[in-house]
Amino acid sequence: MEAVGLMDNSSVGEALTGQVPPRNETQPRIGLGVLAAREAIAAGREKLRRQHESGSPGVQVCAHFTDLWEGIVIDLFRDALAEFPAAERKLIESSTAVVAHSGFGRRAMAPHSDVDVMLLHAPGRRDEVGGIIRRFSQNLYDSGLDVGFAARTPNEACQIAMSDATVLTSLCESRMIAGDQPLFNLFDSRFRWLTKRSWRRLLIKVEDARRDERSKFGETVFLLEPNVKRSRGGLRDLQFIRWVGFIRYGETDFDALSEGGSLTKDEQRRLRAAQDFMLWVRNDLHFQHGKAEDVLERTEQLRLAATRNYPAVAGLLPVEQFMREYFQYTSDVREIAANFAASAMSRRYFWWFIEPLISHQVEGDFRVGPLAISATRSGLVKVRSDLAEALRLLDLANLYDKRIEHDTWRAIRTAMLSRGAAGAEAPLDKKVSERFLSLLSQTPRLGELLRRLHDLRVLEQLVLGMTHARGLLQFNAYHRFTVDEHSIRVVEYLTGLQNDPGVPGEVYRSISSKSTLHLAALLHDLGKGYAEDHSEVGARLAEQTAARLGMPRHEAETVRFLVLKHLRMSHLAQQQDIHDESVVVQFAVEVGSSEVLKMLYVLTLADLAGVGPGVLNDWKQQLLTDLYEHTLLLLTSQSPAQAASERIRLRREEIVSLARRREGLAWFETQIMALPASCLFAWPPAELVEKLDRLRKLPRNEAMVWGKYSPNHNAVEYTVGTYEDVTGGIFHKLTGSLTSNRQQILSADINTLPDGVVLDRFHVDDQDFAGEPPPSRIDDICDALKAAITADAGKPPVFRQVWQQQRDKMKSAAVQHLPTRVTIDNSTADRYTIVAVFAYDKMGLLYAISRTLYELGLSVSTAKIGTHLDQVVDVFYVTDAKHGTKITDEQWLNHIRTRLLAAIEELES
DSSP, X not given: OOOOOTTOOOOHHHHHHSSOOOOOTTSOOOOHHHXXXXXXXXXXXXXXXXHHHTTOOHHHHHHHHHHHXXXXXXXXXXXXXXXXXXXXXXHHHTTEEEEEOHHHHXXXXXXXXXXXXXXEEOTTOHHHHHHHHHHHXXXXXXXXXXXXXXXXXXXXXXXXXXXXXXXXXXXXXXXXXXXXXXXXXXXXXXXXXXXXXXXXXXXXXXXXXXXXXXXXXOSSTTOSSOBTTTSTTSHHHHHHHHHHHHHHHSOOOHHHHHHTTSSOHHHHHHHHHHHHHHHHXXXXXXXXXXXXXXXXXXXXXXXXXXXXXXXXXXXXXXXXXXXXXXXXXXXXXXXXXXXXXXXXXXXXXHHHHHHHHHOEEETTTEEEOSSEEEEOHHHHHHHHHOHHHHHHXXXXXXXXXXXXXXXXXXXXXXXHHHHOXXXXXXXXXXXXXXXXXXXXXXXTTHHXXXXXXXXXXXXXXXSTTHHHXXXXXXXXXXXXXXXXXXXXXXXXXXXXXXXXXXXXXXXXXXXXXXXXXXXXXXXXXXTTTSSSOXXXXXXXXXXXXXXXXXXXXXXXXXXXXXXXXXXXXXXXXXXXXXXXXHHHHHHHHHHOSHHHHHHHHHHHHHHHHTTOTTSSOHHHHHHHHHHHHHHHHHHTSSXXXXXXXXXXXXXXXXXXXXXXXXXXXXXXXXXXXXOXXXXXXXXXXXXXXXXXXXXXXXXXXXXXXXXXXXXXXXXXXXXXXXXXXXXXXXXXXXXXXXHHTXXXXXXXXXXXXXXXXXXXXXXXXXXXXXXXXXXXXXXXHHHXXXXXXXXXXXXXXXXXXXXXXXXXXXXXXXXXXXXXXXXXXXXXXXXXXXXXXXXXXXXXXXXXXXXXXXXXXXXXXXXXXXXXXXXXXXXXXXXXXXXOOOXXXXXXXXXXXXXHHHHHHHHHO
16 A cells, blocks of 8 residues: 655645646545634634643643644544445445544644644555545645645554654554544554564664754754754653653553653653643744744744743843753753663663673672673662762773663662752762762763763762753853853863874873863853853852862862863963963963963863864864963973063074075064064964065065965965055955955954065965865965955955855844943053954954054054854954054043944944
8 A cells, every 4th residue: 555654745646656646627626624624723723822822831732732633634534434425434434543643643733733644444445445545635635734644554554663763653652533443453452562572673773763863953952042842852852752661661651651660750740841841832933933843043042031031130141041941851851761761771681691701890899891880789789878889880980981781870860869969068978079089080981970970960969050050051152052061061072182192182191180170171161140250150169169079279279270260271362462472471470380281271172162063173273272382381491481582582593594595684684573473483484584585575566465275273374465555454455355255364463564564464264165275266365365455446345145144143133142342451462452342243344343443543463363152352452553552542542442333333233
């Protein structure tokens, strides 16, 4: 019997033959029953929308929708039957059964869910039931319902289900709504028998299918724009529990699974609460969009948060409170679903038999096998009653790099959850502290084990602030995860460096006290969600946690420093000139030791990596590595300031010695002595001398541009050489040209040397190419840069946007809650005023800022372009263009700030 797939919306012809037949005059017209169904659908949706808006629970609204659709489907079936003669109708009624399945079967229909219907028919009756299949399916499609329809015999349905996970899971939740009960019972009994007979194979198939779906829609529950249905911990995982329950235990209902002992009463309660909340959210999304929409976008989060009237909490937006509630529910579902599936697949009896043959005993209470570590009978007694013993097991699992055998973990989980959280106020046993610090010192499975402790509400007893951070949203354009998820991901990144072949891996492996580093990683962002600066709050939490764990004083001080200063290297690398010896010397003195510098370096990398995919790019990693290596050189000398000066002096001497081989030595010496450190170390000495020589011979009304790909930075470097009188506003014209050609500017080093020589350097990411652009592309950009400052263009650049950028811009505009800021710093640099602009990214932003600086009569020496987690940060080292000095007049500084804010506002409007 050929039929449409269970999840497809198809025509009657497809249902019967796989082909779509052309409509002709002999085909039936739309009947009164179908017209009545359309009216009932529209009226029913409107009535249930009002019920939803009045505050009815999600489960109740979905049940009422199911009743509505069920009544309509039954009426449409009866309407189709009525077209047949009485004798034929009686035969059809005794040979068919209308079956609701999937969401329709479990009575959880959202406003725009698919209505999944199967028409079972008796074997050998294809000819007799062909007419009702055509008429009934035509009625369903003509009614306007989103229908998934199939017509099959009981045996056909069972055969397909045994080979297709989607069909299997859909039919797990089948119920008859009309037709012949014995026929349905025949299908149901055979389906249950086949499922029970092959339960292990089918569970694996269903788990694999769910894993594939999660990989597409989100493996973590903490995605900041989750799919309510398909992301991890969402409605699909609630359904997954029901499917596993049916396959393994013959039950789908949470209450029945609890009564049978497969779920605890607490798990049943938590699943019911999560289901009602998520169904309410999904119903609201469907009503709001007028279609099946399951993605909880930022704009929807703001809207839904407003409807729930959260109380005012300092440091927490209503939307952050709403998403914390969402994440708490999805975390519960994820944890229960994973444990339930693992229990269903448990092979404990087999394990008891084979375990002694393939494992060895450790410390008397545990056995280590080829794949897992488990507790002996005496060990189970200890891990159930003593947190220190449970941590001892986790420590051994980490040491041996083995997963914890499921039944052993289930014993720990049951004991810890039934005990409840002891709270941060209760003193810690010394053994508990020692075991936890020992666990933190090992790398293989640390991230996985910390997640398990977090699921058990045990981690928050050990690390202060983890309770507050649970499910805490960071509502900005860059963070993709909640604070607790981000913190554990930072630890995972760090432990992953154990096998990293690059500089970060070398540094991580050389750190002696990894427990100190890992604890700081867990703590670094836990101060978020308060009115005070999160680094200050985090430092206090670090101090208290270290004391609670009984850490030695010097380790406690290191943890506190790392948490307090965890953004320091990121700020320096992305916002300041790391070749300015005064900046790096001050940082070296602040850090104080090479060991602390190593920890801060890898923690900074991990913090950026933990924000979200792509945030720690090659460019930022190289910047941080350069800063680390420069600072380490200073720290290993007796005097950091003297070492920095000596490093620069030796470089100048090397470059001058190479220049002696060329004409115009006096010119070379003048230029080389004026070169800032950023240029001295930007190129190999011979390459720098070659660039200067070409500049020396360049006519004053011309420009030259070099372009090359830098593999270390995964960026293209463009160097522009000319004279300052070639045109006015060289910097903003160059930035405009780059941006209009879809070059994302990562950094800009702007240098005006004696005799008006200009040597500007840009690192860019070409938005039209992944990796290295072809030579022809680099040549085109070089030509565009040259034309921007030598040709009389007369018009500002045009910044073209693709549709995706426009959509993202509209989407992000709704969630921008941090104000645009302009800060001015006259204390950090000796020769420059530092202007920093904090704003949300948009096409043409850098051009608008740099043009305004030019119009204000300011000369830009260095520009640092990048993002500081929450916002885009553009930092400019400027002087007065006429006198080459800092800007100190307060009135003029305020005017600069006002003009820049106005330029950004004009760009936004």
